[in-house]
Amino acid sequence: MNSIISLSVLGVLVLFLGILKKKTWLLPLILVGLLASLVMTVLHWNLNRSLFHNMLIIDNSGVAFSAVMIFSTFLIFMFAAQYYRKVVRPLDDIYAIMIFALVGAVLMSYFGNLIMLFLGIETLSIALYVLAGSHKEAITSNEATLKYFLLGSFLSGFLLFGIALIYGSSGSFDLYAIHTYVVEHIHPGLPPMFKAGLFLLIIGLAFKIAIAPFHFWAPDVYEGTPTLLTAFMATVVKTASVFAMYRFFSIAFFGIHGVWEMTIAILAGITIVIGNVTGIYQPNLKRMLAYSSISHSGYMMLAMVAFSGRTANALLFYAIAYSIATIAAFAILILVREARGNDYFGSFNGLSKNNRLEAFTLTVAMLSLTGIPPLAGFIGKYFLFAAAIEQGWLWLVIIAIAGSAVSVGYYFKPIISMYFREDQGILLKADWPFKIAILFLAILIILLGILPFLVSGLI
């Protein structure tokens, strides 16, 4: 609760600073504010309370995921100064909208009621529609926002309809009430209305997470959206949506198997295959990262099908590993686009020669996303795969592993360009806070791989 209030206040403050034209105060205030919210969120550890008649449930997994999302946003804001270096006008509106989107994401990680889930998703989505089009002069940005808005609002309708059908059959929005209803009606069987509602709910969430076959918007929107905000979409938004889905299933279907697992497993399999295979054919890093994010949604779906006491934590670890590696990749992407005009793989040629830190960070990020030990991405994958194998989903894990093998084909493209191809000569210019930030990310990726127990036993 603290974090929701503090983040909302922070957003309003940022807007006020914009009115007062205090441009230089913006980022410091945001970074400090985010850290303060992070601390306030963590203070809720072991609180285990429900608020407003179960509308919000503050539990440890919600706290952990909120903390991860706030932390990711913090990391993304570290690169904002570099990204908007040449922009003269105050950016209070964009920053404030990002923070409001984060409020939506935090709501999604605490929801105990489907209405709250919908509220969170809409707070997040509407903010994102604006952010996707925030680069008004660029036609691609306009395309992105239009595409995202049209599809997104349509799919929100699916989600709402699904919630309505679930309400219609179970008589409640409350997750625990739905759970009671499911337990009572699982034998002889859930009514078709409930199943249809569940199905629509899955589709609505699958769109937000970008699970195949509802992923078509993702590459275009990611490509058109300003890069800094793409990083936000690919990490914070994805974490929030995946966790919302997990939270829904883990509470409303606690201890019940065989209702939705096969659907999700098939979606996960398709997503992993499509994400990885299509990823190979992408010409530039930004689109490649879009497909990478799609395939990682597929891996994270493994947590939904393999419920056990440890999957929440496996998902948390995966979300962290994925987020930091993706943010690191986007940070380098921002630099390369700035210096070399585009992000085709050719633009990365010879980067290792004069920009060793940048090349090293991107390499670590790519290797971590591929899942190579001893980096964080490997441990994340291992936790998920082990959980899935223990629950008997061997075929799905084999698909996932084959996907990982295929992913070498695209994650290694920037590495090959940076290290094995000739130089283009243009130096990347990064200021020292930027360099410290990417170094921090690289170290974090390695450290989490070597000392995974720092995070692995939390929830």
Next chain:
Amino acid sequence: MLTLILIVLPLLAAIGLFFVKNERWARNLALAAALTEFGISIAALVQFFLYCHCQLLFRLDWLANYGISLKFGMDGLSMLMTLLTTFLVPIIIYTSFSQKIYRVSSFYSLIILMQAGLIGVFTSFDGMVFYIFWELTLIPAYFIAGYWGGENRIRITLKFFAYTFSGSLLMLVAIIFLYSHTPLPHSFDHIWLYANNLNPTEQLWVFLAFFIAFAIKVPIFPFHTWQPDTYVTAPYSGSMLLGGLMSKMGLFGLIRWMIPIVYPVLSRTDGLFIIIPLIGIVYASLIAIRQDELKRFVAYTSIAHLGLIAAGALTLNSQAMQGAMIQMVSHGINIVGLFIIIQYIEARTKTTSISELGGIALKAPRLAVFFMIILLGSVALPLTNGFVGEFLLLLGLFKYYWLYAAVAGLTIIFSAVYMLWMYQRVMLGNTNLVTENFTDLSWREMIPLAAIVVLVIWIGVAPGMFMHLAENGVGQIIGVIR
């Protein structure tokens, strides 16, 4: 504790080396680190007690609730492989001093990092930690071959990486699957993985996953297609690391992790899987005879020799397995020796094509002698290191089924044919334009070759210590199988 030092020291050295700006310093520091490492492994050997398994144990919980612990130790097999690694890495580093290398510090940092990974592979007794170190060796190998490699390196090294990584992932599935079949609470400890209770179908699948993973790494025919190209394109140090040490990881995996876990498949399939490496022996030997490029030639002879080791290990016969261990050491030493000689020849003549060379022995008698001794080691002449292992391997194969031994025995004839014929064309005859100004080895160049030749003869004449170590290594595995 010594085992842990053996892993941690090169890890720290690799990180430190990465930041050394001065090239001379980087070189000398790398060599010093590698020599220190060798010294520590000798200290470990001194402490090693022959009649006991899994010594010098270090154990620390890493992910306790997932059953993973850092469990490092030594048995005879680990000891042999560790000694091989720590012996070869200083030689590899030393011989690279004469090569023109840019970005020296990164180069040596990666070599030392690879050493850390190799020793981790050879000493870990926890399945997941084994896998982590297994993959850790792949990254430096990839960058060494890719960054300092020759023609077509991008395509070839990516193929190498994709191939071996896919194999490793199969192994990962197998290891996790085995883990989920250990008694509660699950554990990756090798004792628990050995004590699995899989049904025959599951055993077969686990066997296939392991077999393919290790066969790619060794490589065993028909999973060898990445290997000749990679050996050719990699810089000499890279080829030595790949041929001398990385190929041993695959054989080590077969002996330490595959055979004790799923040996019933081998007895059930009645030697079917021994045929695969046997085909490889004949196939690779025939190709080797027709090779003109020296590095490619060595690559194919390596497939043939490694195939024999794999075939012997798969018989589950204790003598053959002992021979396999000895031969792993011998092959590592010999192939590095051959690569060093090829490196010297290329440095002087700018070519590695057999048909362009000739008459070098006239100009360089010292080189000719070293070359001949190492060559005879590869051919497995009695009193050289190749003989001890090959004899035991063939003996074991013969006990298993005489026809297998007959086919495998061809390797002796074949290797004599291709090795001696190659020697004749490269070293004997008259000099030509290319080899006219060939200078003999300098003192500095002779040091690594002398070290190798000493071992070739030592293992050949007095294999006692190595045999005892191998016996110790075999003991545990045979114990599990019985």
